[in-house]
Amino acid sequence: MKKRFLVMILLALAFLMTGCAQEGYIGDETPSNGQTEMTTTSTRKIIYTVDMGIKAKKLVPLYDDLISRLNEDEWIESDQLGYESGELVLRIKTTRLAAFTDQLRDDFEVTHFRRTSRDVSIQYYDNATRIESLEAEQARLITLYAEANLYDQIEINKRLSQIETELRNLNNENNQTDQWIEYSVVRIRLNASAPYDTLTFPEKIRQAFDQGIDAFTGLIEFIILALITLLPFVLGFGPIVVGIIFLNRRSYQKRMKKRETK
Numbered sequence: 001m002k003k004r005f006l007v008m009i010l011l012a013l014a015f016l017m018t019g020c021a022q023e024g025y026i027g028d029e030t031p032s033n034g035q036t037e038m039t040t041t042s043t044r045k046i047i048y049t050v051d052m053g054i055k056a057k058k059l060v061p062l063y064d065d066l067i068s069r070l071n072e073d074e075w076i077e078s079d080q081l082g083y084e085s086g087e088l089v090l091r092i093k094t095t096r097l098a099a100f101t102d103q104l105r106d107d108f109e110v111t112h113f114r115r116t117s118r119d120v121s122i123q124y125y126d127n128a129t130r131i132e133s134l135e136a137e138q139a140r141l142i143t144l145y146a147e148a149n150l151y152d153q154i155e156i157n158k159r160l161s162q163i164e165t166e167l168r169n170l171n172n173e174n175n176q177t178d179q180w181i182e183y184s185v186v187r188i189r190l191n192a193s194a195p196y197d198t199l200t201f202p203e204k205i206r207q208a209f210d211q212g213i214d215a216f217t218g219l220i221e222f223i224i225l226a227l228i229t230l231l232p233f234v235l236g237f238g239p240i241v242v243g244i245i246f247l248n249r250r251s252y253q254k255r256m257k258k259r260e261t262k
Contacts, residue, residue: 043121044121045119045120045121045177045181046117046119046121046181047117047180048116048185049115049117049184049187050097050101050113050114050185051112051113051114051116051187051189052112052113052114052186052189053110053111053190054066054104054108054109054188054190054191055110055111055191056108056190058192059082060081062108062190063079063086066088066090069100069103070090073093074090074092074093077089077185081190084191085190087188088187088190089185089186089187089188090186090188091183091184091185092184093184094181094182094183097184100186101113101115109193124174124177127173128174130166130170131167131170134166134170135167138164138167141156141160145157145160
């Protein structure tokens, strides 16, 4: 009886702790006094993002140069390249982010540069505290399970399932945050200063052909859309016009017959 009473108390406390944890701080809000000690400058979790623009005469050599500057553990998150403009999104190790961007600013014509930071320390450490609490509760419930009766075992299993789900979500969230912290996003917008002049003759022919195809396709699309737009009017007024023509023709035929009779 005492063990069952102890199990019920633990379960009740678990639900109360869940409610309290949901009232924690998120994002960049100001922490309480207790949390301020936890998130000192050396332990802060900060996500950095860089947005910059680079101009060059020709984009392909610029693109290849930027890619060659990546380390083995860094990667391209997305890329897009055209004749006149493009975009390259890189994931750069945060420990060398400043050196990487400073080198780009020295080597190329940078049209704009913006670096932002987002402090996620409060949410991160709230999650970590909640994980420790859940793991302690999980260990205690597993210990009680072996000596509990059938009813209490069912209740313990329900709570253990809830704990496993919450632990998985919290660990996934913090793991993802760790990745964003360790590798910063560098978004580079590429622009060509003289895209047509730097093209070779075969490239100019290809560009002219592509533009012709695009123009022809646009014309066909315009004609089809125009016909579809006029279709309701044709269907609505078509029978009326046909009826008028039919009546006029029939009236003409009657007049001709009268003349022939006379």
